[in-house]
Amino acid sequence: MNHSTSRNNRLTIGELAARSGVATSALRYYEDLGLIRAERTDGRQRRYPQVMLRRVAFIRAAKRVGLSLDEARAALTRLPEDRAPNSAEWNTVARAWTGRIDEQIAELERLKRKLTGCIGCGCLSLRKCDLYNQDDTAAGNGPGARYLLGDEPSTPSRP
Numbered sequence: 001m002n003h004s005t006s007r008n009n010r011l012t013i014g015e016l017a018a019r020s021g022v023a024t025s026a027l028r029y030y031e032d033l034g035l036i037r038a039e040r041t042d043g044r045q046r047r048y049p050q051v052m053l054r055r056v057a058f059i060r061a062a063k064r065v066g067l068s069l070d071e072a073r074a075a076l077t078r079l080p081e082d083r084a085p086n087s088a089e090w091n092t093v094a095r096a097w098t099g100r101i102d103e104q105i106a107e108l109e110r111l112k113r114k115l116t117g118c119i120g121c122g123c124l125s126l127r128k129c130d131l132y133n134q135d136d137t138a139a140g141n142g143p144g145a146r147y148l149l150g151d152e153p154s155t156p157s158r159p
Helices: 003-008 013-020 024-032 052-064 069-076 087-114 126-132 134-141
Strands: 046-049
Touching: 013 024, 013 046, 013 052, 024 052, 052 069, 069 087
Parallel strands: none
Antiparallel strands: none
């Protein structure tokens, strides 16, 4: 540990970046968004309380489960800023994440099922797309691969 860290228990932005594995530019952005906070020295240099390491780790975990930075900020408001959360505080956040992960699993399962059929973009099976999306009728539902996005193909008419 370097002298300045041990002397005042604060981390420079470079130390926080090195210890957290997050770029200094991202740390400044997180600070701008209110996800982490720094104190300023008389020379206006950032000094981060060591507890910000936990908050940065939390942000990284939130991003890994698919939360946006806005969602991470909302979750962080339910956790203490100056110490590690206790188990009850953490469980409140974890329950919300469990629901988010379940939604992601369900979406991935839908995607997995759709990949075996036509997704409305013409890339998987021209024969099927000719049946399910004749004359590109799916385009009327909006941009993108409509069946992949959740639209259901209409049943093809039989001659």
